[in-house]
Amino acid sequence: MNHQPQLVVVKIGSNVLTQKDGSPDRQRMASLVKQIAYLKEQGLQVVLVSSGAVAFARNNIKIEDKTESVVRKQILASVGQIDIVQSYKSLFQEAGHQIAQIVVTPQDFLSRRHYLNIKNCLLGLLNHNIIPIINENDAVAVTELMFTDNDELASMTAAMIDADTLILLTNVDGIYKGHPDNPDSILIERVSRKTSGISRYITTSKSSFGRGGMSSKMKMARKAAYLGIHVFIANGNRDNVLLDFHNGNLKATYFEPDSSKPNLKKWVAHSDNYTKGEVIVNEGAKEALHAEDAASLLPVGIVGISGNFSKGDIIRIKDENGENLGLGKAEYGSKKASMTLGLSNQKPIIHYNYLYLFKYHSL
Ligand SMILES: Nc1ncnc2c1ncn2[C@@H]1O[C@H](COP(=O)(O)OP(=O)(O)O)[C@@H](O)[C@H]1O
Numbered sequence: 460m461n462h463q464p465q466l467v468v469v470k471i472g473s474n475v476l477t478q479k480d481g482s483p484d485r486q487r488m489a490s491l492v493k494q495i496a497y498l499k500e501q502g503l504q505v506v507l508v509s510s511g512a513v514a515f516a517r518n519n520i521k522i523e524d525k526t527e528s529v530v531r532k533q534i535l536a537s538v539g540q541i542d543i544v545q546s547y548k549s550l551f552q553e554a555g556h557q558i559a560q561i562v563v564t565p566q567d568f569l570s571r572r573h574y575l576n577i578k579n580c581l582l583g584l585l586n587h588n589i590i591p592i593i594n595e596n597d598a599v600a601v602t603e604l605m606f607t608d609n610d611e612l613a614s615m616t617a618a619m620i621d622a623d624t625l626i627l628l629t630n631v632d633g634i635y636k637g638h639p640d641n642p643d644s645i646l647i648e649r650v651s652r653k654t655s656g657i658s659r660y661i662t663t664s665k666s667s668f669g670r671g672g673m674s675s676k677m678k679m680a681r682k683a684a685y686l687g688i689h690v691f692i693a694n695g696n697r698d699n700v701l702l703d704f705h706n707g708n709l710k711a712t713y714f715e716p717d718s719s720k721p722n723l724k725k726w727v728a729h730s731d732n733y734t735k736g737e738v739i740v741n742e743g744a745k746e747a748l749h750a751e752d753a754a755s756l757l758p759v760g761i762v763g764i765s766g767n768f769s770k771g772d773i774i775r776i777k778d779e780n781g782e783n784l785g786l787g788k789a790e791y792g793s794k795k796a797s798m799t800l801g802l803s804n805q806k807p808i809i810h811y812n813y814l815y816l817f818k819y820h821s822l
């Protein structure tokens with residue numbers, strides 16, 4: 460890695476903050492806080508995405524057996540979040556740093572207005588030298604309204620604030636060619652846009668408290684790298700992991716960034732799970748979208764529309780065989796779109812600046 464990191468998003472997984480018996484690992488937390496403080500002292504800006512709310516409460520409160528699983532999680536998360544943030548507050552205070560808490564739901568990333576509100580808040584905190592600590596609002600975001608996991612949230616946050624680096628701290632050194640517990644498995648140290656076939660090494664096994672697993676971590680890492688961010692999957696249980704990062708000695712899987720992409724594209728790229736409708740394009744439009752020169756999506760190339768979307772919503776682009784081509788922000792709603800369907804000389808339905816194609820990050 461030859462880049463000089465300036466704005467870093469560090470994501471800490473639940474298992475990094477918990478011991479084998481499930482109790483909070485406050486020593487590990489204290490060590491990571493000291494390391495983040497060190498990074499700050501070296502002039503880096505740091506945003507922390509921390510899991511652990513559920514894990515911190517699990518051994519602390521007795522929930523009646525008959526309690527429904529979603530409510531159980533809501534109770535654990537809302538109780539544990541206080542403990543997590545209180546612990547961070549006193550540890551960062553000792554290290555001479557102020558923190559702020561931000562809890563978000565996927566819906567907050569859906570609307571461009573909320574998206575900009577969060578972004579402005581984060582940038583405001585950073586400008587005031589305050590370390591933002593972000594978690595999903597688990598009391599509100601339940602079932603299908605959730606992020607895949609905090610790796611998704613961290614990757615979206617990194618793209619949102621234009622971070623140059625994203626570090627996903629978990630309980631293994633990175634992605635192995637094989638199971639990480641097998642001593643013969645080799646660590647994949649570098650992944651570029653051209654690297655393919657990694658998913659075959661990833662099993663569905665998760666850490667005891669993990670939500671999305673390595674597969675989601677890899678997808679989010681690739682997506683962030685595609686958007687121009689240096690990404691590392693590294694072991695948060697390794698002493699001095701962040702100091703090693705700063706010294707350029709980090710043992711990790713490193714995802715090389717692609718060339719920088721405009722911010723608007725970053726917002727669109729992360730809206731995959733939140734589309735409001737769909738447009739189907741013909742072969743000509745598909746070719747135009749995949750051509751070297753940037754092209755907006757025009758109604759003349761659209762053969763079908765579904766869903767009920769409004770101007771500003773994110774919509775999915777498919778070809779006539781149902782293949783997912785990409786995402787874009789609708790320049791007008793579904794009603795008007797169906798009136799211009801197939802017509803030439805019309806305003807683009809998706810402007811190039813708000814168009815994100817999947818062609819580059821197929822795994
Ligand atoms: N090929 C692989 N290389 C590394 N880890 C893997 C691989 N396949 C599956 N895993 C599992 O992924 C886990 C990390 O993902 P996850 O449990 O979601 O962590 P976190 O809670 O930190 O987000 C590891 O503990 C490991 O068991």
Ligand SMILES: N[C@@H](CCC(=O)OP(=O)(O)O)C(=O)O
Nearest residue numbers: 473510511512513608609670
């Ligand atoms: N928001 C949840 C964590 C969800 C999550 O993604 O956990 P992890 O896979 O450990 O990063 C919590 O704080 O308990």
